[in-house]
Amino acid sequence: MSSFLSQLDPVSLLSITLITATPLTLAALGGMMCERSGVVNIALEGIMLTGAFVGYAAAFATHNLWLGVLAAIVAGMLIAGLHAVLSINFLVDQIVSGTVINILAVGITGVFYRTFIESQNRAGPGTLPQWNIPFFSDIPVLGPIFFQNQFVTYAMLALIVIVHFTLFHTVWGLRTRACGEHPRAAETAGINVYFVRYVNVIASGALAGLGGAYFSLQQIGNFLPGMTGGRGFIGLAAMIFGQWTPVGAFLASLLFSASDQVGSRLQSVFHVPIPLQFLGMLPYILTIVVVAGAMGRAVAPAAVGRLYKKS
């Protein structure tokens, strides 16, 4: 009976929803930086996978989780840099370039995982510690949800504010949005469109790379091939549903992860006779419905996905 009640506990439900929304939100924030500057980024999935792997490998080698987190971010920036080179300099179709990175990530993580990690017998680096913020973590309801988390989740919450501020209250944000809406006009106004796009694409790699660290260093303390399981694409959908705004994307990410949690609880607590597989479909179907429903009203950056050649 007590486990029944604890599983029903709305506080724990909200807490786990916030935690599992972490990689979705980070992917969505990354996609947003990128797309606001006019570059489509379907590579988020591959960037997260790379971040998850490199972060784990670095933590494994150095016995230091924080170096792992740093390595995940740097790896994300590097592979996103490839997306930038291909789509900005070589004018490769941005969808094709993103696909390349998704395939490349599977290959690179698979090959190096087999050589360096799989055969090792020693224990992994563990998971990032839970930090209880003094005083705040004791507040009923809000404490356990917001102030008893691990690093990546705190970072995600902070980054929502930072990305919002950067995009809408700084000169850089204004330039970014100008490049995404009308690159020609931006260039005429003296903005270096290539430079702005480069920085934003690489920043999106940092965000998604941190999202990757969530999987290997925060959630399970291990790396498994393909462990991101489509979360990068769901994050992209969250960005669209959130109308390319940080707060909107965060709320959309919460919705997706809640659908996942509610589904599994329906079965484990109420024994609703719905096959496990159908509950597993919920977030994916919700993503499809949301993308279809949101698209009509969405205000995408006008120049997103269009190749731009400096005049």
Added chain:
Amino acid sequence: MRERLHVDWLINSIFVPVASVAAGFVVAGLVVAATGADPLLAFTSLFQGAVTNRNAFPETLVSTVPYVFLGLGVALGFRAGLFNIGAEGQFYIGALSGVFIAYSIHGLPAVIEIPLAMVAGMAGGFAWASIAGFLKARFGAHEVITTIMLNYVAFLVANYLVDTPGLMLARDVSTPRTPDVDVNAVLPIIVAGSRLHFGLILALVAVPLVWFLIERTTIGFQLRAVGFNQGAARAAGMSVGRTMVLAMGLSGALAGAAGIVQVLGVSRHMTDTVAAGYGFDAIAIALLARSNPWGVLPAALLFGALHNGASFMQLQTDVSADLISIVQASVIIFIAAPAIVRWIFHLRPEAAGSVQITSREAKTPV
């Protein structure tokens, strides 16, 4: 002028793809070297596993068969401006619907049972893919997101159907799988002593058929028109939405054909485990073929050889079979960015307008 066009054609259709594949192997070799293994040894065993070992070449052709159908499907989508990244899900739904017919019917001659199962498989793939086509045409939902999501749903559907007693789960089996298909639905072996089956002939027939469909029929003309310029197609009185749904459906039907041919020719039943990667392989093949059905044939053969050789390589040298993903990704980079290849080989810049592989209109945001 005519000579210049001829030279351009040679460069674009022969030299750039071949150079891209070569460059892809160089990149993969560097990665192998980075893991501490010997790239030459790895590629030698890859080649042995794909071509020279006993029965290796027929096995390579066995792997090539689904790739031909999958590559044709994605290429057809490209021509209509659609980026069908969900060939894998369509493959499974096609295999599921086809295998259901193939194990349910009994006692009919093979010339009836095989086409019935094929039609069911293609219909399954068509229906599944046209969901994404409809969502794009009606709501503007980008097919890259919807087809990926439909992949995951398809895996779970397959898992549910194959795992649930009373649905498609066979009786008295240790691992969940469907019953075996009827003997008369099995595609005959065409090379004695190997697993090479009649699906190869079907794949070889599919290539000219798809070429004819795209290049010589009204439907094909509409597909290409919508892919090239939606506004102009609409102005010419075509229904852009209906053409999109149809193009996506046909693309999925070919992926479904790959699924059911694989079941009827090789496995003869379906399990609930999902071997990932067909969808991305298909994209690489279609890009390498520059969306030309004839080009799909050599591209599919190459990927069939890679796929088949990779497992032998992993066995022999302990280099992960995932290495071929690196070859694929590099090949796509060089194909999609001919500027890089031209820069490496000091070729003159390409004539304007001929760079595009996927005449896509970036209208719907991702």
